[in-house]
Amino acid sequence: MEIVIYVVLASFTLSACSERINYTGYAVKRITPKTESQLAALKQLENIGALFWKEPSARGRPADVLLPPNLQGEMVNILKAMGSTVENLIENIQVLIDNEESAAKRTGQFGWTAYSSFEEINAFLLEQHEKHPNYTRLFSIGKSFEGRDLLVFKISRGSKPKKSIWLDANIHAREWITSAVATFTINELLNGERTGWTRDFDWYILSILNPDGFVYTKTNNRLWRKTRSTGLRCIGADANRNFGFHWMESGSSNNPCSETYGGKSAFSELETQALRDYIPSISKHLVGYISLHSYSQLILLPYGHSNKHIPQYDTYMDLGHRIAQATATRYQTMYTTGNIVDLLYAASGGSMDWVKGTHNINLTLTFELRDTGRYGFLLPPTEIIPTAEEFLDGLEVIVQSLRDGIITPDFKEH
Known part of the structure; x- marks a missing residue:
């Protein structure tokens, strides 16, 4: 998990430094925690660079999370392994922009x-x-x-x-x-x-x-x-x-x-x-x-x-x-x-x-x-x-x- 945390933080920090951010491949996932431990883990994602479009707040209540392309597979697999439900909302937000x-x-x-x-x-x-x-x-x-x-x-x-x-x-x-x-x-x-x-x-x-x-x-x-x-x-x-x-x-x-x-x-x-x-x-x-x-x-x-x-x-x-x-x-x-x-x-x-x-x-x-x-x-x-x-x-x-x-x-x- 420490390696994942480092990579997430580095990815978002580099994006924030660019003159005009290009969001090609960035996706929005809807993640629904089922337990208090899943909710606590979900809330920690912001500390390692994830961007919440809809903040996590309670068991059974979905949160919408923006993830860069190089982390979507790894992060989603971790969340699914913990038991959270993960739904794809937007596959590539740059298309909408x-x-x-x-x-x-x-x-x-x-x-x-x-x-x-x-x-x-x-x-x-x-x-x-x-x-x-x-x-x-x-x-x-x-x-x-x-x-x-x-x-x-x-x-x-x-x-x-x-x-x-x-x-x-x-x-x-x-x-x-x-x-x-x-x-x-x-x-x-x-x-x-x-x-x-x-x-x-x-x-x-x-x-x-x-x-x-x-x-x-x-x-x-x-x-x-x-x-x-x-x-x-x-x-x-x-x-x-x-x-x-x-x-x-x-x-x-x-x-x-x-x-x-x-x-x-x-x-x-x-x-x-x-x-x-x-x-x-x-x-x-x-x-x-x-x-x-x-x-x-x-x-x-x-x-x-x-x-x-x-x-x-x-x-x-x-x-x-x-x-x-x-x-x-x-x-x-x-x-x-x-x-x-x-x-x-x-x-x-x-x-x-x-x-x-x-x-x-x-x-x-x-x-x-x-x-x-x-x-x-x-x-x-x-x-x-x-x-x-x-x-x-x-x-x-x-x-x-x-x-x-x-x-x-x-x-x-x-």
């Missing part, structure tokens, strides 16, 4: 038939603001580590403040589908069939919360997850483990090289500081907070540090089930609702938990968008519009519930 790039080159402009660049998304936001100057604002709530603006697009009809809904995306850099859905939502609120939603609510949409990481996925490493802040050993932190609510309690790593590294301290990242400093200014009117992630097709409720259920849990679960029913209507895409820990794994320090626990916002949800693992983070561009449409079908249930007052304020927990 190449398909994304080909679609972008064919399109050559902003839209939802290909994934857009940081510059194209910002140009779209500016264009929409200039097209609708009387009831939109485009403003920065702060700078990223590398100096990029965190641009919020606000839609507000009328002179008086209304109840507000916040939507953010791409806190994890590689989750491209999230910013595509965010911009699609902006377009629908301004130019599509959902303009009526802006009469009852003000909307704040932050399409790219982690711009440095997002740009890095375009130029160097398609599967980068974290921010790009400098560290002594490794780059970046997991921004969705960096918020100051039960920070670093569970499901976060103190290893700076881990993909779930919670940072040097709570709010160590400029990107999370920007939300920390801006959200209080609108919290008086904020009734809904939605964070977009991928993948798994889940509607997640707080909290990530504990499986203790929030007040009015049954009401929120009922709402989640109705959202899931709505998202399934158009394309029969099935979403599952529940507490983060119950459905995935412990993950303290998340943005949703901080908004709920610190500011007591009525409704806080995380959407894990398509799919369930066939493509994972490399969802084909052909699925952008269907994913966005079904998300909006679910969002309609949220809007109507907030209109009707079904979700009411509850007490603040610490």
